[in-house]
Amino acid sequence: MTDRQRLLAWVMALPAIVAAAALITLEAWRSRAPESPLFSTPFAYSLAEAVERDDVSRAYEFIRAGQDPNTPIEVRHAVLTGGRPLALLPLLWAVANDSGQSVRMLLGYGARFDPATQRAAMCLAATLMRERMLELLRHFGAGDPAPPCPAVDERDGRVAAFAAGSP
Numbered sequence: 693m694t695d696r697q698r699l700l701a702w703v704m705a706l707p708a709i710v711a712a713a714a715l716i717t718l719e720a721w722r723s724r725a726p727e728s729p730l731f732s733t734p735f736a737y738s739l740a741e742a743v744e745r746d747d748v749s750r751a752y753e754f755i756r757a758g759q760d761p762n763t764p765i766e767v768r769h770a771v772l773t774g775g776r777p778l779a780l781l782p783l784l785w786a787v788a789n790d791s792g793q794s795v796r797m798l799l800g801y802g803a804r805f806d807p808a809t810q811r812a813a814m815c816l817a818a819t820l821m822r823e824r825m826l827e828l829l830r831h832f833g834a835g836d837p838a839p840p841c842p843a844v845d846e847r848d849g850r851v852a853a854f855a856a857g858s859p
Contacts (some may be wrong), residue, residue, distance in 0.1 A: 697805060
């Protein structure tokens with residue numbers, strides 16, 4: 693073989709060798725950390741966690757196990773609830789987290805979408821400037837809410853005005 697042929701062979705083989713080494717390293721690391729979020733979604737211990745992560749399959753498992761999608765769930769988030777626990781409808785929690793797949797799943801499996809819920813969802817999406825969510829809710833028949841939407845106090849969290857039992 694000439695020097696030019698050897699160089700060409702190395703140039704052609706080097707990417708395959710590097711890729712193989714990277715794959716071996718990644719698999720070795722994965723075998724030591726199988727629960728890493730890089731390789732799988734973390735387990736959701738509640739419907740609230742599953743909806744927050746937009747993990748539709750795990751959220752559906754909670755609904756299938758008997759959790760009512762029309763019963764408020766306890767949620768907590770540093771920004772959205774101000775770190776305080778709040779009772780919020782799962783549909784509104786999905787809107788607050790911009791979890792489009794969870795909204796679709798909840799509506800498909802019995803979440804109430806009456807005029808009051810539609811208004812709350814649209815106001816919440818507008819307050820949090822979730823344009824994609826506004827379009828999705830309009831697709832399911834929600835109209836633009838008549839003003840005024842509830843005022844948001846940042847100290848209480850952005851979704852406190854939409855919590856169950858709020859005026």
